[in-house]
Amino acid sequence: MTEIRDVLKTAFINFDLSATEKKAAISELAGTFVAEGVVTNESVYLEAVMKREAESTTGIGFGVAIPHGKSSAVTEPSLAFGRSQAGIQYDSMDGQSVHLMFLIAVPETSNDEHLRILSKLSRKLMHEDVRQKLMIVGNVEEIYQIFE
Amino acid sequence: MKIVGITSCSTGIAHTYMAAESLEIAAKKRDIEIKVETQGSIGAENVLTEQEIADADAVIIAASTSVNKDRFNGKRLLEVDVTEAIDHPDDLFDRVPNAAIYTTSGEVKTEAKAEKSGIYSHLMTGVSYMIPFVVAGGICIALAFAFGGINAKGDLAAAINELGGIAMGLMWPILGGYVAFSIADRPGLVPGMVAGMIASNMNAGFLGALLGGFLAGYTVQTLKKVLKLPPAFSGLLPVLILPVISVLFVGLIMKFVVGIPITALNEGITNWLNSLSGMNSVLLGLLLGGMMAIDLAGPIGKAAYFFGVASLTNLAVGETSTVMAAVMISGMVPPLAMALSSTVLGKGLYSKEEREAGKSAWVLGLSFISEGAIPFAAADPIRVLASVTVGSAITGALSMIFNCGIAVPHGGFFVFLIPGAVENVLLYVLALAIGTAVSGFLVTAVKVMAQKKQAAKE
Numbered sequence: 259m260t261e262i263r264d265v266l267k268t269a270f271i272n273f274d275l276s277a278t279e280k281k282a283a284i285s286e287l288a289g290t291f292v293a294e295g296v297v298t299n300e301s302v303y304l305e306a307v308m309k310r311e312a313e314s315t316t317g318i319g320f321g322v323a324i325p326h327g328k329s330s331a332v333t334e335p336s337l338a339f340g341r342s343q344a345g346i347q348y349d350s351m352d353g354q355s356v357h358l359m360f361l362i363a364v365p366e367t368s369n370d371e372h373l374r375i376l377s378k379l380s381r382k383l384m385h386e387d388v389r390q391k392l393m394i395v396g397n398v399e400e401i402y403q404i405f406e
Numbered sequence: 407m408k409i410v411g412i413t414s415c416s417t418g419i420a421h422t423y424m425a426a427e428s429l430e431i432a433a434k435k436r437d438i439e440i441k442v443e444t445q446g447s448i449g450a451e452n453v454l455t456e457q458e459i460a461d462a463d464a465v466i467i468a469a470s471t472s473v474n475k476d477r478f479n480g481k482r483l484l485e486v487d488v489t490e491a492i493d494h495p496d497d498l499f500d501r502v503p504n505a506a507i508y509t510t511s512g513e514v515k516t517e518a519k520a521e522k523s524g525i526y527s528h529l530m531t532g533v534s535y536m537i538p539f540v541v542a543g544g545i546c547i548a549l550a551f552a553f554g555g556i557n558a559k560g561d562l563a564a565a566i567n568e569l570g571g572i573a574m575g576l577m578w579p580i581l582g583g584y585v586a587f588s589i590a591d592r593p594g595l596v597p598g599m600v601a602g603m604i605a606s607n608m609n610a611g612f613l614g615a616l617l618g619g620f621l622a623g624y625t626v627q628t629l630k631k632v633l634k635l636p637p638a639f640s641g642l643l644p645v646l647i648l649p650v651i652s653v654l655f656v657g658l659i660m661k662f663v664v665g666i667p668i669t670a671l672n673e674g675i676t677n678w679l680n681s682l683s684g685m686n687s688v689l690l691g692l693l694l695g696g697m698m699a700i701d702l703a704g705p706i707g708k709a710a711y712f713f714g715v716a717s718l719t720n721l722a723v724g725e726t727s728t729v730m731a732a733v734m735i736s737g738m739v740p741p742l743a744m745a746l747s748s749t750v751l752g753k754g755l756y757s758k759e760e761r762e763a764g765k766s767a768w769v770l771g772l773s774f775i776s777e778g779a780i781p782f783a784a785a786d787p788i789r790v791l792a793s794v795t796v797g798s799a800i801t802g803a804l805s806m807i808f809n810c811g812i813a814v815p816h817g818g819f820f821v822f823l824i825p826g827a828v829e830n831v832l833l834y835v836l837a838l839a840i841g842t843a844v845s846g847f848l849v850t851a852v853k854v855m856a857q858k859k860q861a862a863k864e
Contacts, residue, residue, distance in 0.1 A: 313416060314470070318492050324420050351493055364419060371641040373419060373448050380420040381427035384492070 589623025611704020695802020
């Protein structure tokens with residue numbers, strides 16, 4: 259059974275992003291994918307993410323952004339979580355800066371189960387209490403608890 | 407208030423689901439009953455049923471992709487970008503009671519009306535996926551005849567003939583598969599295609615393939631409801647359990663429950679035909695002609711065809727068979743009659759797709775590819791099969807009366823062109839023309855009558 263922790267690995271979690279600008283923040287989180295080998299070519303993957311951003315911003319409001327890219331440079335569906343207390347300039351739909359960022363990487367072909375996890379997680383993010391908890395959690399286990 | 411919705415986004419990974427959740431949260435706060443179908447990369451989930459749509463007061467579509475709205479004919483429908491449902495769900499619930507009523511226009515409207523009977527819409531899905539296969543396959547075979555004569559001699563002609571045969575052969579699994587797909591979504595495809603292929607292998611014809619498609623679709627639909635797995639195994643359902651169980655169940659039923667009577671029917675008819683020796687030749691032509699059309703290359707038509715082919719085996723050089731001649735010429739009638747009706751006599755009675763299929767049915771008919779009529783027959787079996795059977799029977803009888811004969815089992819119009827290949831070739835063409843005209847007018851007339859009846863009801 260695939261679980262949230264198989265997709266959102268500990269290595270992909272950064273409680274304190276240093277970047278304060280959209281592209282730099284995405285790139286910072288993408289670096290965790292590259293370090294773990296789930297993204298084989300960073301620039302190809304980032305290109306896919308930015309292309310999606312160009313269609314419409316993934317800064318969905320409420321301080322949350324979910325940039326995502328589907329690319330052959332991705333070897334397994336993965337999710338990275340980054341938090342910024344200072345806020346990231348993200349041209350969000352509501353104009354506010356982003357504090358919670360989920361970066362999604364999906365291969366060209368992937369099984370439904372992983373996509374289902376991402377869909378569940380996306381749904382969770384729409385709940386205000388989930389977002390509030392994410393702002394204050396201090397360790398990885400707590401994040402898993404929020405989503406499980 | 408009851409609302410149904412659909413959400414969808416371009417990658418189908420995140421926004422689709424966030425929008426659905428956001429609508430659900432906002433609806434809960436307002437005490438609105440809502441069901442949201444998500445069309446993401448996993449496929450459609452939480453699919454709206456016809457009943458739910460019928461019960462709903464309004465429809466919200468939040469999508470950045472194009473969503474098929476046919477299901478919502480006559481409903482208040484608000485269509486917005488997927489991001490609006492994420493950001494301002496409340497706003498959407500304020501707006502939806504005043505949304506415009508969605509109506510499909512013109513031609514689509516009659517189709518949408520017909521969709522009320524679900525079976526018909528599943529049938530049409532299968533047929534519309536099948537048509538290009540019939541057309542591509544049939545035209546390739548005709549081209550092979552044109553390049554290489556009726557035996558498709560030569561490397562190029564043989565290759566094109568093979569391609570045509572493959573495309574044509576795929577029409578059965580496609581028909582079965584997409585009928586099942588229409589009923590049960592993606593998991594229906596595997597058992598439906600397998601059932602279509604089995605129907606083809608056992609000469610069950612298009613009626614067999616259709617039956618297989620419906621069986622597969624409803625089987626999967628039932629399995630989806632009945633099979634409840636612990637969450638740890640639910641991931642196996644779409645990739646392992648559903649495909650295997652549905653293929654086994656549908657396949658074995660097709661083979662043993664459907665297959666045995668069909669094989670028996672085919673054999674019974676073959677034996678019966680063989681026992682008819684000495685029968686009046688005109689009656690035999692009438693009978694064989696009708697059989698060639700009644701199930702369009704199904705068990706009955708196949709029996710008639712092989713009866714004709716068998717009559718060639720004892721021919722001396724230079725002799726021809728009147729039986730084979732009657733069989734071939736009457737097998738050309740159904741596609742030609744449908745072409746005549748759909749492209750000349752009653753254009754307005756057919757969908758655009760069918761009219762296009764009708765154009766190529768001319769070529770298919772002339773090439774003795776009876777399958778050219780199947781798209782029409784599958785869409786409206788009783789009227790079409792009855793009409794083409796009458797004309798085919800007449801053509802078969804006339805061929806006998808005119809004492810026409812051929813010595814080859816296929817080739818259609820291309821045989822006519824070979825000097826001396828057809829005994830009484832001009833009368834042979836006349837027999838074909840008469841049967842085609844009779845069936846063409848007949849099918850047009852019954853379709854007009856059906857339409858008037860329908861109009862009177864409403």
